[in-house]
Amino acid sequence: MELSREEQAILNGESGDGPRKAMELIVALGRIYGAEGLVDITSAHLSGASYKTIGDGGLLYLEDMAAGGSMVKVPSTLNPIGMDRGRWSEMHISEDFAKKQLRIVELYGKMGVMTTCSCTPYLGENVPKFGDHVSWAESSALSMVNSMIGARTNREGGPGALAAAILGKTAKYGYHLDENRRPTVVIDADIGDSLFEHSLLGQAVGSGIGGGVPYFRGISPDMDQAKTMAGAMAASGAVAMFHVEGVTPEAKDQDISGLDVITIGDAEIKEAADRLNTAEEVQLIALGCPHLSEREMKEIAGLLKGKKKRGDAEIWFCTSESVRARCPDEVRIMEGFGPVLADTCMVVSPIEGTFGRTGTNSCKAGNYLPTLCSQKVMCRDIADLLRVIS
């Protein structure tokens, strides 16, 4: 791998231990994936934010990184954490967990990371431009910026994305290169217009193809539909990029002749839904995986307006701080049913201590709730789920 004189100097420790460790990691990852050199990045988005997922090892790592004086060089945002910073006591969170979680956020802040704690930074806080090289973790977000925006990122892990943010550079391989952004399979989708059907489409495709770059025909998703589809494809498979004919910015440049064509219709998405559904009734309904957009907040508030909370199940609405701040009227309506939480979601929060059966409209959550949170799952459309509690 070719390093410039300046990059080699960082690797030799001439800029201090923090940048040296960051460079060691970027070089090691570049080496195993055959990168020829490094590329400048314009932003980063970091995972590894919830105490529940990174544990004491992750906390200690961040303590040492921050103590060493590491600072990010490019605008960097942070993934959701295990709780709402202001309302964790309503989430059945222990004080010990809260203390460690707040410390993790503080440490990222010390390193210059914007502590947005959202999985949808591309909707407001951190918006890459077409052609930008970036270093993003969070599988749904990185797939969205690769696909819907045309920025370029690999599927980074938390420490890799942090190292890239500290250097302002990452190794140039994978999705940074044109040849790896080309479609590998064509998906002819024949589905309805709802969010839930797009999530199920993502589920069916991700579990069907595993990895690769699907090229969709027959749908024209907006950002919300693409967001749930991207999340599902990245959770049920390892899809980090997709094209949609007539929608995504790089689709028109692609040659799809000779590729296999897979058709996904009602039968396939019904099968995808059946596989995720393991609960007939629920104790918690959690909406917002990935985090609710402004439009989704308006739709949910519209469905709940004039109704009363009923039944024992709790409901959480998970969104980003910025969207919550932009939707005061909707928040007022939704709060009549359950907390509108920022910073967090049901997947990275320790819900398994309180709940055993959870409802979601997200196939991404449908994949992770059984494994990360020991939940049985009811995976349905938003309107169906809201009928349980209103």
Add this chain to the structure above:
Amino acid sequence: MMIQGRPISPGRAEGEVLVIDDAFSFLGGVDASTGELKVSPGGNVAGKVLVFPSGKGSTVGSFVMYDLKVHGKAPAAVINASAETIVTTGAVISSIPMIDKVDVSLFRTGDTVKVDADNGTAEIENVTVTDSVSSVILIDGRILMLRRPDGARSYPGRWSLCAGKVEEGEDPETAAVREIMEETGIEAGKPLGRIDPILVREKSTVWRVSPFIFRADGEVPSLNSENTAYRLCSPDEVISCDRLVERTPEAVKALLDLTR
């Protein structure tokens, strides 16, 4: 024995080897505060040179490696056949020397190994390399297989190709022709082909085996005392037989491919 791999995470270390046969996840695979392995073969990873084919599982595994380091229970070094993101990340952030592109089948639990991850090498201290040859002899389309005596020092009772050590100053092709003459009485001419040497670990020896293929149509073997029996086998029989000396089937397959 010195093995050349690829540097992944810098540093140098020496320690006793602990081999894990399957792909390994630090998350769930080891207790971060004690270093106790929760998967086969058990034992403790602290201070060991951990040898396994590749990493797998959750990205949290990288932080488990850091946790081990903080608790003073980290492995001294990591050797993989093929490095992936999770273990690579964990090794680098935890300053654990790591190399990959190494034939992990050459290591045994209990070996003493020096890892120089700056240069990508591993030296197994208690092991020596011995050059040998192993030849496929094709007689009318069938392969000559020899049975080793039950009392043989090396691979007793196993079926093998015509094999033996390379003597000092001898080149492998000459050794192959000599061994064939000694063990079978057949005068082999020029080989039809050869492939790159393969390495096979047996106790404290690593055999660096140079494989050849010869044709000896119409010949009848006459054995000396180094073998007790012979058989003429079809290529499929050899490739699918599980009673052979290690790595014989893959060598036979590669050699036969040369003649097609």
